[in-house]
Amino acid sequence: MDIIIAGAGRVGFNLARTLSIGHNVTVVDRNAEALQRLQESLDILPVHGDIEDPQTYRKLIDKDADLFIAVTDLDEANLISTLIVDDFIQIKRKIIRLRNAFFAKSSIKEKLHITDAVFPLELTSDTITTLLDYPKANNIKSFKQTDFKLISLWANGIDAATEIDAPNVRLVGIERQKRFYIPDGNRVEPGDLIYLFGDESEIRSVCRRFDHDTPPAIERCVIFGAGDLGVAIASKLLQQGKEVKLVEKDVSLCRIADEKLEGEAMTLSCKYGTGELFEEEGLGHADMMIAATGNDEYNIIKCLEAREHGIRKVVAVNNELEYYNLMHSLGIVVVRGPKMSAYNAILESIYSSQVVMERKFCGGKAVVFLRKVFPDSPLVGKKIKPLKKEGIKLFLVREEKLLPFSEPIVAEEEDLLVGFTTETMAPKLKVWFYER
Known part of the structure; x- marks a missing residue:
């Protein structure tokens, strides 16, 4: 893709670093030093200029773009840039970062033809609010493709090794003595930080069993x-x-x-x-x-x-x-x-149109991939063989049941293929998901 990023601050830098691998990235900013630092470490095209000044975009007048991302710290600058850029460049999608929650309730997004607006303060405060619903959880991740959740907690309430025995819950990761790995079974040791995927009501039951320290409710x-x-x-x-x-x-x-x-x-x-x-x-x-x-x-x-x-x-x-x-x-x-x-939400927005969804967890040490089998998917009726590699765990979600995916299956409409792996094995699993 051809991508233009307005803003070379921390968010813009991280986006440029991630997206410059495999994409053509242009970064616009009036801070010449920030642009120089970017150019020294990344393969990007720097454009020096004020993102609110129409003259800046004349330098790109012959350049079409698949994506325009405005991520400065100023809402006004981001909004104006998305308005001005349309007069000079043919843009397919626009993503904007905004601080003021007022804009989430306004129609400005539609008026400026913005594809997606990201509200960082809302994202962080919403994440903390979810801990009220899961007081014993260490972290919670939700997914658009399923109601199942990925929840982590400390196993501080057990005195000996214990098996997780819940029909719709699977142990998909363990951090033990600062080392993360994908376990073969469902065995948990005292003091482990465990990652559970599945039905949230069953996970709540597991949480009560494994964590006695955290208060049952937060008031x-x-x-x-x-x-x-x-x-x-x-x-x-x-x-x-x-x-x-x-x-x-x-x-x-x-x-x-x-x-x-x-x-x-x-x-x-x-x-x-x-x-x-x-x-x-x-x-x-x-x-x-x-x-x-x-x-x-x-x-x-x-x-x-x-x-x-x-x-x-x-x-x-x-x-x-x-x-x-x-x-x-x-x-x-x-x-x-x-x-x-903001950085993570923008990446998720960019990748949301792709066949395979990818989310990192455990601070980037692990990755989960998901692929939904829609009615028009080429996977319908196709026999799929699992990828059997150490450090990879595959599951099939079918009719609200979480099933192990260790033998070949014939894919059906509305199936969801889910894979968990370590960061080092993620490229192999990603290729497997895309090749189905």
């Missing part, structure tokens, strides 16, 4: 960080009827947060330290603490402090990928920050 929440993200998370939690306390060092942000939340959340200033706040304000009685600042190191520290003061479920927003493994190893629930959420 009281503490959020560290009263910036835009902290306020967005607080708003979502309040809508769910939860008790929310918001902690922030910046007194001015406390005032702004209090106004935006109309006083429904208790806003606390920790300008002179947070240690005494846990005792004085009873923060240790919370069911869940979310560290939602833009500083990953600070988020980690707050999570560790919260755990020391008795909060059993701690969540850290992860802004820099390099900190993911550290958070993960400390047993902290990790949620993607807005920029990482």
